[in-house]
Amino acid sequence: MPRLSSVAVDPSPTRATPTAADASPRPSGQPQPAERFALSVDKSPIDGLGVFAAEAIPARRKIGELRGEPISVDEARRRARGQARIMIVEVSGRRAIDASQSQDALRFANHSCRPNMVLKLQQGRVAFHALRDIAAGEELTAGYGRSHHLGRLACRCGAPGCAGTL
Secondary structure, X not given: OOOOOOOOOOOOOOOOOOOOOOOOOOOOOOOXXXXXOOEEEEEOOOOOEEEEEOOOEOOOOEEEEEOOEEEEHHHHHHHHOOOOOOOEEEOOOOEEEEOOOOOOHHHHOEEOXXXXXXXXXXXXXXXXXXXXXXXXXXXXXXXXXXXXXXXXXXXXXXXXXXXXXX
C-alpha cells in the first residue's frame, strides 16, 4: 500500500487546469496535464491547505496524477524523518515520488476516513480517481492507508466513524 501524508508548502496560488472542453488536442508526444479537472488550493477545515474541486467531477473519473521527484524509498524515509508534513508516496518497495516541490494541486489532498477519491498506483504513477460524484467547491480527500505516522498522529478529518489516528 502506498504511503501518503500531507505537506506544508508555500500557499501561493495554484494554477487551475482547463476543463476537457477547453483543451485543444495536444501535440503528439506531449504529456497530459497532471490534473484533468479544474482544481484550486485553499485553507482546509481538515488541516493546513487542501485541494478543492473548481468544477463538478463525475464518479469513477480520473481526477489527475501526483507528480514529483522520483527517489529511492531509503531517501524518502530519510526526508520524512523529523518533518511535520511531507508529501511522499512509495510506489514500490524501491521507488517513491516526492511531490513537495511539485506545482500540482493534488499534492494538497488531505486524508479522510470517508474519502471522495482513491489513490491508485498505475505503471509507477500515482493517480487519483473519484469514488463518487464530487460537487464544485468540495474538498478532495483520500484515505492514506498506511503512513509514516504509524498510528501516532491524530486524524482531523471529522468524518462520522473517523478512525481517530493515521
